[in-house]
Amino acid sequence: MWTVIVQVFPYAIAFTIPLLITALGGLFSERSGVVNIGLEGLMVVGFFTGALVISKLEISMPEISIWLGLLAAFIASALFSLLHAFACISLNANQVISGTAINMIAGALTVFLARNMTGSGNILIVHGLIRRNVPVLSDIPIVGKLFFTQVYATTWLVLALLAVSWFVLYKTSFGLRLRACGEHPQAADSAGINVYKMRYIAVMISGAFAGLGGAIILVTYSGEFTGTVSGLGFLALAALIFGQWKPLGVLGATLFFGFASTIANVSQVIPALSSIPGILLKNFPYIVTLAVLVLSSKYSQAPRASGEPYDKAKR
Amino acid sequence: MNLKRFIGRDFITALVAVVLGLLAGAVLMALIGRNPFSGYVYLFRGGIMSIERVGNTLATATPLILTGLSVAFAFRTGLFNVGAAGQMLIGGLCATAVGLTLVLPKPLLLTVMMAAAILGGAVWGLVPGLLKAKFNVHEVVATIMMNWISYWTVYYVVPAYFKGTYLETESRKIPDAASLKVEWLTEMFNGSYINLGLFLAIISVIVIAFIIDRTTFGYELKAVGFNRHAAEYAGIKANRSIIMSMMIAGALAGLGGATFYVGYASNMQIGVLPSQGLDGIAVSLLGGNSPWGVFGAALFFGLLHSGKGFMNAMTRIPPEIADTIIATIIYFSATSVLIERNWERLKRKAGGAK
Numbered sequence: 102m103w104t105v106i107v108q109v110f111p112y113a114i115a116f117t118i119p120l121l122i123t124a125l126g127g128l129f130s131e132r133s134g135v136v137n138i139g140l141e142g143l144m145v146v147g148f149f150t151g152a153l154v155i156s157k158l159e160i161s162m163p164e165i166s167i168w169l170g171l172l173a174a175f176i177a178s179a180l181f182s183l184l185h186a187f188a189c190i191s192l193n194a195n196q197v198i199s200g201t202a203i204n205m206i207a208g209a210l211t212v213f214l215a216r217n218m219t220g221s222g223n224i225l226i227v228h229g230l231i232r233r234n235v236p237v238l239s240d241i242p243i244v245g246k247l248f249f250t251q252v253y254a255t256t257w258l259v260l261a262l263l264a265v266s267w268f269v270l271y272k273t274s275f276g277l278r279l280r281a282c283g284e285h286p287q288a289a290d291s292a293g294i295n296v297y298k299m300r301y302i303a304v305m306i307s308g309a310f311a312g313l314g315g316a317i318i319l320v321t322y323s324g325e326f327t328g329t330v331s332g333l334g335f336l337a338l339a340a341l342i343f344g345q346w347k348p349l350g351v352l353g354a355t356l357f358f359g360f361a362s363t364i365a366n367v368s369q370v371i372p373a374l375s376s377i378p379g380i381l382l383k384n385f386p387y388i389v390t391l392a393v394l395v396l397s398s399k400y401s402q403a404p405r406a407s408g409e410p411y412d413k414a415k416r
Numbered sequence: 417m418n419l420k421r422f423i424g425r426d427f428i429t430a431l432v433a434v435v436l437g438l439l440a441g442a443v444l445m446a447l448i449g450r451n452p453f454s455g456y457v458y459l460f461r462g463g464i465m466s467i468e469r470v471g472n473t474l475a476t477a478t479p480l481i482l483t484g485l486s487v488a489f490a491f492r493t494g495l496f497n498v499g500a501a502g503q504m505l506i507g508g509l510c511a512t513a514v515g516l517t518l519v520l521p522k523p524l525l526l527t528v529m530m531a532a533a534i535l536g537g538a539v540w541g542l543v544p545g546l547l548k549a550k551f552n553v554h555e556v557v558a559t560i561m562m563n564w565i566s567y568w569t570v571y572y573v574v575p576a577y578f579k580g581t582y583l584e585t586e587s588r589k590i591p592d593a594a595s596l597k598v599e600w601l602t603e604m605f606n607g608s609y610i611n612l613g614l615f616l617a618i619i620s621v622i623v624i625a626f627i628i629d630r631t632t633f634g635y636e637l638k639a640v641g642f643n644r645h646a647a648e649y650a651g652i653k654a655n656r657s658i659i660m661s662m663m664i665a666g667a668l669a670g671l672g673g674a675t676f677y678v679g680y681a682s683n684m685q686i687g688v689l690p691s692q693g694l695d696g697i698a699v700s701l702l703g704g705n706s707p708w709g710v711f712g713a714a715l716f717f718g719l720l721h722s723g724k725g726f727m728n729a730m731t732r733i734p735p736e737i738a739d740t741i742i743a744t745i746i747y748f749s750a751t752s753v754l755i756e757r758n759w760e761r762l763k764r765k766a767g768g769a770k
Binding site for chain 1: 547558747
């Protein structure tokens with residue numbers, strides 16, 4: 102069993118990290134009161150932008166092209182999410198419909214542009230991120246083997262962002278204000294907080310994080326833009342609810358998805374699991390999500406104003 | 417009078433959204449250095465220039481009518497059915513399974529297949545409906561999970577039981593007796609993909625329009641959609657309405673799956689979630705969630721989808737332009753407030769000038 106865990110661990114983490122950062126982005130948006138079902142599309146935008154930038158730059162500046170690609174994805178998706186913010190915050194549009202439109206536009210537009218560039222619609226990058234051992238720490242028994250051996254630098258980047266997000270949300274006045282906008286925007290407004298501005302910022306953070314998530318898929322395990330992140334954005338959304346809109350909850354939920362999916366993927370080569378039919382293993386994460394949502398529905402703590410446009414007149 | 421004005425405004429909003437979507441498409445075509453005018457000429461010619469292509473347009477629109485109807489019906493009860501893709505897959509799987517297993521005369525076989533598809537889709541809609549009614553699980557998340565469950569179910573069931581002759585990744589071809597394609601219709605349209613599914617879709621539009629507008633049941637569903645608590649206070653069983661609404665929505669999408677997999681196509685591919693699921697949302701929105709609006713919107717989107725291949729062949733504009741246009745139209749429908757506001761302003765100006 103131990104060897105199985107050690108073998109599966111790096112793959113599970115690689116799968117978890119993009120999910121985690123995307124769900125974390127969704128957390129900012131929903132805690133400010135805007136449901137962002139467009140995470141999937143925002144990931145695709147990051148996926149595409151990353152591939153575009155890296156494939157153009159990797160010959161001329163091989164050292165930093167990957168990091169420039171990640172940065173470009175971060176910025177591009179933040180800008181793209183403004184479409185959602187404008188519809189939901191300034192025009193009081195139905196947030197779920199706007200998010201669906203974001204998903205559709207992102208999926209179609211990126212493939213349209215990619216096909217115009219490469220013909221096939223796929224963009225290949227030659228070099229991905231390289232897994233490295235962390236010096237000294239990787240020599241620690243057990244922990245070193247699991248956490249500090251053969252890790253991607255993006256894993257640490259995302260975990261750092263998780264820590265920063267937690268700190269910002271719970272320990273700064275900005276975080277308090279942001280959460281207030283998602284719980285009771287009228288009260289927040291009367292306390293002098295600009296609800297519209299806070300929500301714009303939160304949606305842009307969600308876009309930036311989701312874009313980073315999409316680009317991380319590219320530079321870690323995919324290596325090629327294919328036009329879709331096959332439902333990971335939606336899975337991130339489920340993880341957000343599963344994790345009860347809290348950073349550490351989201352970490353737990355995405356880790357669960359990461360391990361469940363990875364185990365399903367590699368079950369063929371693990372003797373202990375190969376006897377379980379694939380259909381059960383593959384469906385396991387989704388069925389468990391439904392079950393958890395049922396169980397947690399009684400004491401679910403969704404942000405109270407999430408999904409509602411802010412109407413000043415109701416103050 | 418009031419109602420008439422409301423419908424008129426809805427129609428204008430939809431029209432403006434379509435025009436803006438087409439404009440956005442034109443800008444994109446120009447951006448990649450192609451002539452938008454010839455692009456659109458080929459796009460629309462590809463959809464209607466021959467009787468065969470008209471047939472293909474109608475055949476492409478058929479599943480869209482049904483998934484659009486599915487989304488619109490759930491929407492009337494205030495539910496957002498993102499699960500039409502999964503419901504389609506399951507409906508298609510049930511129909512294919514029956515078609516490949518039973519040997520019956522064609523009319524009887526088709527009836528059983530359609531019943532199986534409707535049942536499969538209904539079950540796939542029932543689960544999120546139950547979860548929503550009993551446990552308040554958000555139907556958007558639940559239907560998305562159901563999409564993936566149907567995706568993986570098809571992924572394993574098709575190769576295990578209905579494996580194709582040459583490929584592992586698709587099912588065997590259904591026999592002619594199990595296909596919704598019929599000779600007279602195919603011949604009438606010069607060998608196009610058109611099939612009996614179109615009539616099933618039109619019947620569904622009529623039935624759903626009747627349910628929504630003319631029955632107590634439909635009234636109750638709409639009441640729950642407007643205000644669940646008020647409806648409950650008026651003695652309407654909101655939970656029952658939610659469950660029924662999702663079930664019927666699932667059934668419609670399941671039937672849509674049958675028209676696609678045993679009508680338009682003649683086998684199932686694994687590893688693909690049908691795009692008609694998300695497009696159904698677009699159709700429903702553009703159609704203002706009304707059955708006949710859905711019908712018109714589906715025909716329009718069917719035209720875009722069936723013409724895009726021809727356009728791509730003639731102008732080398734990537735076929736994804738059609739999806740981009742549809743997506744943009746949805747964004748503009750979602751932000752219709754903007755259109756309405758400007759429309760009112762325009763009208764006021766025109767009134768002032770008089």
